[in-house]
Amino acid sequence: MPQLTMAESLNLALDQSMAADDAVCVIGEDIGVNGGVFRITKGLLEKYGEDRVIDTPLAENGIIGAAVGMAIYGLKPVAEIQFSGFMMQAFDQIEQNMARMRNRSRGRYPVPMVLRTPYGGGIRAVEHHSESREAYWAHTPGLKVVIPSGPRNARSLLHAAINDPDPVIFYEPKAVYRAFREDVPDEPESLEIGKAQVVREGSDITLIAYGAMMRPTLEAAEDLVDLHQVNAEVIDLLSISPMDTQTLVDSVSKTGRCVIVHEGPRTCGVAAEIIARLNEHAFEHLEAPIKRITGYDIHFPFFQVEQHYLPDPDTIVEAVQQTLAYE
Amino acid sequence: MSKETVHDRTKVTPSAPELAVKSSHIPRRPKITPPKPRKDISTPTIALGEIPNLQILNEKGEISDPSHEPNLEPAELLRIYRAMVLTRKLDTRMLTMQRQGEMGTFAPGMGQEATQIGQIYPLTKKDWFAPSYRSFGAQLWRGWTIEGLMLLWDGFSEGFEIPDGVNDLPFSIVIGSHVATATGVAMGIKRRDDDDAVVLTNFGDGAFSQGIVAESLNFAAVDNAPIVFVCENNGYAISMPVQRQTGADYLAGRSVGYGIPSMRVDGNDVLAMIVATTDAVERARKGEGPTLLEAVTYRMSLHTTADDPKVYRNEEEVEYWKTRCPLARFEIYLKNKNLLDDAAIERTAAECEQEVIEGRERFRGRATANPREVFDSMYEKLPPELEDQKREYLSKLDRKNEEGH
Numbered sequence: 001m002p003q004l005t006m007a008e009s010l011n012l013a014l015d016q017s018m019a020a021d022d023a024v025c026v027i028g029e030d031i032g033v034n035g036g037v038f039r040i041t042k043g044l045l046e047k048y049g050e051d052r053v054i055d056t057p058l059a060e061n062g063i064i065g066a067a068v069g070m071a072i073y074g075l076k077p078v079a080e081i082q083f084s085g086f087m088m089q090a091f092d093q094i095e096q097n098m099a100r101m102r103n104r105s106r107g108r109y110p111v112p113m114v115l116r117t118p119y120g121g122g123i124r125a126v127e128h129h130s131e132s133r134e135a136y137w138a139h140t141p142g143l144k145v146v147i148p149s150g151p152r153n154a155r156s157l158l159h160a161a162i163n164d165p166d167p168v169i170f171y172e173p174k175a176v177y178r179a180f181r182e183d184v185p186d187e188p189e190s191l192e193i194g195k196a197q198v199v200r201e202g203s204d205i206t207l208i209a210y211g212a213m214m215r216p217t218l219e220a221a222e223d224l225v226d227l228h229q230v231n232a233e234v235i236d237l238l239s240i241s242p243m244d245t246q247t248l249v250d251s252v253s254k255t256g257r258c259v260i261v262h263e264g265p266r267t268c269g270v271a272a273e274i275i276a277r278l279n280e281h282a283f284e285h286l287e288a289p290i291k292r293i294t295g296y297d298i299h300f301p302f303f304q305v306e307q308h309y310l311p312d313p314d315t316i317v318e319a320v321q322q323t324l325a326y327e
Numbered sequence: 328m329s330k331e332t333v334h335d336r337t338k339v340t341p342s343a344p345e346l347a348v349k350s351s352h353i354p355r356r357p358k359i360t361p362p363k364p365r366k367d368i369s370t371p372t373i374a375l376g377e378i379p380n381l382q383i384l385n386e387k388g389e390i391s392d393p394s395h396e397p398n399l400e401p402a403e404l405l406r407i408y409r410a411m412v413l414t415r416k417l418d419t420r421m422l423t424m425q426r427q428g429e430m431g432t433f434a435p436g437m438g439q440e441a442t443q444i445g446q447i448y449p450l451t452k453k454d455w456f457a458p459s460y461r462s463f464g465a466q467l468w469r470g471w472t473i474e475g476l477m478l479l480w481d482g483f484s485e486g487f488e489i490p491d492g493v494n495d496l497p498f499s500i501v502i503g504s505h506v507a508t509a510t511g512v513a514m515g516i517k518r519r520d521d522d523d524a525v526v527l528t529n530f531g532d533g534a535f536s537q538g539i540v541a542e543s544l545n546f547a548a549v550d551n552a553p554i555v556f557v558c559e560n561n562g563y564a565i566s567m568p569v570q571r572q573t574g575a576d577y578l579a580g581r582s583v584g585y586g587i588p589s590m591r592v593d594g595n596d597v598l599a600m601i602v603a604t605t606d607a608v609e610r611a612r613k614g615e616g617p618t619l620l621e622a623v624t625y626r627m628s629l630h631t632t633a634d635d636p637k638v639y640r641n642e643e644e645v646e647y648w649k650t651r652c653p654l655a656r657f658e659i660y661l662k663n664k665n666l667l668d669d670a671a672i673e674r675t676a677a678e679c680e681q682e683v684i685e686g687r688e689r690f691r692g693r694a695t696a697n698p699r700e701v702f703d704s705m706y707e708k709l710p711p712e713l714e715d716q717k718r719e720y721l722s723k724l725d726r727k728n729e730e731g732h
């Protein structure tokens with residue numbers, strides 16, 4: 001099995017999807033000759049031509065609006081928004097048409113498209129290039145929101161997203177693009193959207209994270225064993241909306257304690273939703289209040305200080321200890 | 328409501344000095360302008376007029392349009408020249424610093440010095456400037472410091488501190504979004520300003536594809552707002568050539584649809600830029616409304632330091648534009664006027680280099696991250712829940728410090 005980075009595995013998923021189905025096309029800024037600013041669409045123009053690799057004028061709202069129309073017409077557009085910070089330009093088309101067209105047309109016009117976009121901090125970027133605003137899209141009825149954490153699940157999730165009959169927001173943790181390699185099989189794989197994965201079994205506490213936060217969370221889980229003899233169960237959420245409530249409830253019912261980690265702002269964030277669901281479905285099993293380690297309710301700081309904003313293993317370990325100490 | 332109540336309310340208003348609209352600005356009789364009469368719709372063809380193209384200095388440095396040559400004092404011409412050289416020196420130095428790991432990702436402006444200095448030259452202190460991110464030259468002219476720009480691009484928020492006495496918006500990284508803000512400032516000036524200030528905003532050829540830029544032009548046109556729109560057409564939006572950004576041959580032509588005047592300007596000719604912008608600024612100042620200028624220039628360097636233009640453009644094109652270098656062209660002009668010789672060129676280069684180096688030293692002196700203040704500019708008064716978060720954040724910092732991270 002070849003060892004790929006996430007950037008490469010996403011490229012592979014696009015390539016294989018386009019080869020398998022000529023309805024699949026990609027559309028976005030600088031994705032053709034340039035292969036995308038993160039090179040995720042590299043080589044696709046040469047292989048599939050400009051009718052399927054559509055370099056657009058610089059207008060995010062136009063990209064999403066056009067993709068919705070193409071999807072209505074029977075294509076399967078995979079739109080790239082260069083940085084998730086620039087989805088704000090497309091808020092109009094995402095909310096008004098991408099998310100609503102199926103329902104508004106009473107099922108006549110489904111929108112089987114994907115909006116791929118890099119999100120998150122940690123790459124020393126300028127303003128607007130480090131946001132994690134997945135909660136906006138999870139809050140939008142009609143959309144699905146998924147976030148992979150490594151090369152292999154990124155590839156499978158992207159396949160699933162492209163083949164999903166409904167619009168999917170596909171958030172790519174840009175800090176992970178080239179951070180590590182993983183075995184990725186040649187044959188296409190798919191993951192079910194809406195399913196979380198228990199990536200580490202444990203009995204003392206449940207840690208829930210996703211995307212780029214999986215790495216500090218898993219590191220914290222290792223530290224907890226090594227330094228504190230605490231055995232944490234770790235869940236990779238993978239799908240923010242729909243959310244796999246059952247897997248979360250099962251785990252927390254077993255461990256009785258839970259810490260949630262995300263880098264997006266705290267208020268009305270994904271952790272808040274998870275806490276609400278656990279409160280509804282696992283309340284009687286809880287032995288301590290659920291804690292969340294999140295970004296703060298401020299604009300993502302300039303990069304010289306971004307490491308202090310982002311959740312890190314030490315902070316997660318500390319939150320776990322506090323949760324365990326609760327009587 | 329009785330007369331007294333109305334009176335009382337206006338009395339209350341001025342006691343709150345922060346209020347945006349002073350009572351003296353509330354007109355006695357509301358101004359309501361009727362719409363212009365609707366044009367005869369039976370006209371068989373629509374005449375849209377002509378858009379002038381301005382070049383004063385050709386690429387050889389010769390005067391190609393004597394009738395428009397501005398009458399600038401020698402000292403002014405040399406000041407303009409020096410500003411262009413300083414812009415290039417800063418650009419070059421920052422690229423070196425970036426390559427040596429001492430600077431974050433930034434957008435070099437090499438090749439656009441004439442567009443930059445030419446557009447900013449006619450502005451006075453009281454005017455407003457709303458730049459895009461590739462505007463070092465104009466920002467230095469306005470009073471932003473070298474160390475400030477370096478801090479900013481190296482990821483220190485301190486660099487966004489607007490220098491005292493400078494009426495500028497912080498530059499915008501979000502393509503086109505500042506053009507709307509700039510338009511709003513102009514609409515504000517029109518309603519409040521006693522000294523006829525104007526706004527100048529610049530944006531790229533790519534930015535012109537953003538809906539918000541279209542909306543802004545339209546707002547400015549309908550409001551007759553005092554603003555100058557400078558589209559810096561440098562040929563590219565990252566990898567996308569302008570020919571793929573528009574189906575038309577010229578961006579200046581868009582003004583026609585909004586009913587505002589425009590001009591296409593050789594953006595590598597600093598004299599043409601000065602003349603065109605001066606004219607547009609005067610129009611705005613006299614209350615004649617907005618103007619669009621398309622400055623035709625070329626991004627001679629990288630989109631940003633994270634970019635590799637070899638992937639999408641060929642060397643021949645770059646070589647061609649090197650022969651149209653705005654600095655070289657202006658040097659010939661100044662030499663022909665006996666205002667500059669080789670020794671003076673070298674001296675200016677050395678002085679500007681020195682100025683940049685001194686700025687870099689000040690930058691180095693200040694390049695210490697201050698993570699403790701990230702909450703401080705969020706609100707006038709931090710809400711209690713954010714106070715809690717701030718406390719939590721600061722204690723995390725303290726803990727890290729103790730542990731020596």
Ligand SMILES: Cc1ncc(C[n+]2csc(CCOP(=O)(O)OP(=O)(O)O)c2C)c(N)n1
Pocket residue numbers: 029058060082086089461500501502503530531532533534535561563564565626630
């Ligand atoms: C809304 C938005 N979309 C995308 C980007 C990413 N981006 C940064 S610069 C750029 C190209 C801008 O081209 P242009 O407007 O011509 O200005 P130039 O860079 O040539 O000065 C793009 C696409 C962004 N910063 N903002």
Ligand SMILES: [Mg+2]
Pocket residue numbers: 531532533559560561562563564565
């Ligand atoms: Mg451009």
